[in-house]
Amino acid sequence: MTQEARRWTIEEVVRWAADDFRGRGIESPRLDAEVLLARALGTPRIQLILDARRPLSAEELAGFREMVKRRRAREPVAYILGDREFYGRPFRVDARVLVPRPDTETLVEVALERTRAVSLSMRALDLCTGSGCVAITLARERPTASVWATDVSEGALAVARDNALRLGAHRLALRQGDLFAAVPAGARFDVVVSNPPYIAAGEVVDLMPDVRDFEPRLALEGGADGLAVLRRIVEGAGAHLVSGGVLAVEVGAGQAPVVAELFARAGFVDVEVRRDYARIERVLSGAFGGSPRS
Ligand SMILES: C[S@@+](CC[C@H](N)C(=O)[O-])C[C@H]1O[C@@H](n2cnc3c(N)ncnc32)[C@H](O)[C@@H]1O
Known part of the structure; x- marks a missing residue:
């Protein structure tokens, strides 16, 4: 038997x-x-x-x-499944992009709140788009807006393109390039958003193996002090914003005060800090008021 x-x-x-x-x-x-x-x-x-x-x-x-x-x-669950939910929508993800985090939903909320006055005609630029989660969410939440999204990584843009098609973000332009170099010089936006890489190079080794060994280094590391990309975004945003246009960026834990100072020096006013779900100061935003401080 x-x-x-x-x-x-x-x-x-x-x-x-x-x-x-x-x-x-x-x-x-x-x-x-x-x-x-x-x-x-x-x-x-x-x-x-x-x-x-x-x-x-x-x-x-x-x-x-x-x-x-x-x-x-230690491969992240999102890569094994091939998707992760962000702002109620399923985004495809793989090793070419950062896994969208709930913290980044705060960035979307701030951008939507601070652009209510131009909600129908909003022109938005998402730098460092990765999976496209921020840009696509803005495009879906504001169907009449035009949204540009850029990333230096072709692989990330391929993922973002696929997500845009599947999630019906029709008024979205995806461009490859280094930050603002990917958009036409004369283009002006009502809002520039970004969740850039902001971890200090020396701190990458201390990250959880799930992050350190699987997510793209380009999506994590922001130079020696973590602020290299953020600094360039804050300094360059004014030239791409309409007067009174809004810059909103995600920052790492503890970075908010120094980034707020960068905002002030670059000519931003009404600078606000928003905490994420874990009560960490996560999103800095400000309105472009004119000339940078000398
Ligand atoms: C932290 S991830 C954010 C991805 C996505 N926006 C999100 O919130 O999940 C940062 C992204 O910035 C891109 N990146 C890094 N340096 C860049 C640069 N100089 N110009 C444009 N994109 C850059 C990376 O390829 C990566 O996709």
Whole structure:
């Protein structure tokens, strides 16, 4: 008599994977296990609870094991799944782009709030667009606006292009180049937004392996003090804004005071700091008031 191979149930494999992830120092072991299994089974996460005792087929188990193997190596869950939700929309992501963070939704909120007066005719520029999450969200939230988005990385732009098509951001122009060099010299915008790389070069080694070893270095590192790209954005934005136009940028924890000073020196007024969901000072914004301070 042949003995049937043991079949693992949903609750057993979730426990196994979560324990394994926990033992490797992964931050949210149970959540990661559930999210990956739900995708492997093609069901919503809630179904895992309802079907906890259901045994997995050999194919289902094999698919899940493959995902677990990648997560064990600390590959971000978003790259394994191939997508991440941002502002309620699913963005495709892979190793060519930074995984969109919830903190960056604060940048979108500030940009939308500070451009209410021009909401129908808004012209926006998103520098360092990556997956396109900020630019595409602005384009979708303001369907009559025209949005430009730029990135120095061709790979990132390919991802952004795909997201723009799938998410129906029709009035969006994507351009490759170094910051403002990617837009025509005479172009003027109502708002310039950016989530640039802002981690100091020496601090990259201290990041979680999920970030340090998988996300593009170009998306993370902002020169010796982390402010190299931010500085160029703040100094260059005035030449691309209408009078009273808004600059809004995401900054790293602890960078807000020094970036606020950069804003003031570059001629921005009404400078505001907005905290993110974790109460960290995350977004600096200001209106271009004219000439820079000497
Ligand atoms: C922190 S990621 C932000 C991606 C996306 N905006 C987001 O919020 O998820 C920074 C992006 O800036 C791009 N980048 C880095 N240096 C740049 C430069 N000098 N000019 C234009 N883009 C640059 C990188 O390729 C990367 O896609």
